[in-house]
Amino acid sequence: MTRFLIVLDVDSTLIENEVIELIAEEAGSLEEVADITFRAMNGELDFAQSLQRRVATLEGLPVEALDRVRSRVEVTRGVPAMVEAAHAAGGRVGVVSGGFHEIVDPFAAGLGLDFCRANRLEVRDGRLTGRVEGAIIDAEAKASTLREWAEASGVPLSRTVAVGDGANDLRMMELAGLSVAFDAKAPVRGAADVVLDERDLSQLLPLLGLFG
Numbered sequence: 001m002t003r004f005l006i007v008l009d010v011d012s013t014l015i016e017n018e019v020i021e022l023i024a025e026e027a028g029s030l031e032e033v034a035d036i037t038f039r040a041m042n043g044e045l046d047f048a049q050s051l052q053r054r055v056a057t058l059e060g061l062p063v064e065a066l067d068r069v070r071s072r073v074e075v076t077r078g079v080p081a082m083v084e085a086a087h088a089a090g091g092r093v094g095v096v097s098g099g100f101h102e103i104v105d106p107f108a109a110g111l112g113l114d115f116c117r118a119n120r121l122e123v124r125d126g127r128l129t130g131r132v133e134g135a136i137i138d139a140e141a142k143a144s145t146l147r148e149w150a151e152a153s154g155v156p157l158s159r160t161v162a163v164g165d166g167a168n169d170l171r172m173m174e175l176a177g178l179s180v181a182f183d184a185k186a187p188v189r190g191a192a193d194v195v196l197d198e199r200d201l202s203q204l205l206p207l208l209g210l211f212g
Helices: 010-014 019-027 030-041 047-056 065-072 079-088 101-111 139-153 167-175 186-191 201-211
Strands: 004-008 091-100 115-124 127-133 160-164 178-182 194-196
Touching (some): 004 010, 004 201, 010 019, 010 091, 019 091, 115 139, 139 160, 160 167, 160 201, 167 178, 167 186, 178 186, 194 201
Parallel strands (some): 004 160, 091 115
Antiparallel strands (some): 115 127
16 A cells, blocks of 8 residues: 655756756757756746747757666756655655656666656657657646546545745645655745755655655
């Protein structure tokens, strides 16, 4: 029986990087993308529209560039210990990301995560088209994903934890039994139940005791 569920954001939470900025660096559009990312994470821009604008700047990038991006991603300190302890205590851990499956999937598998959901970049003839395939993972999608995974795990929402740092995490944090702002932007810090400023996700471990 699953006792609780932890759902984390990916960029600047599970990992130290903003993946789209790493990809944009490869595409030569870093400055433009970083500005849009900053404004979106602070709640100044609609996330879905901001993502479309950022991905559009990647058009024409060879898909092989994503291999170089994956090699630069750094998992945040304390993640393996947190996942191991959560599993040992009867919990499940998932990540839901406004980033991309092409980058996130290998890390999710390597860390033994139970769930993973992210956007997917459209590729044609070996190059990025500048578009995202399917529905965009935005704030509402993150919230519905948390609810879906909780139901799949047989866990009430009161026994869920949502961890994030940006405005697009706020809806899932509202839904969760416990919301954690991790080195977060101002709108998230003000809305969270707990604020963690040290970049070490093993700090979540004492919170697992809240579920008895």
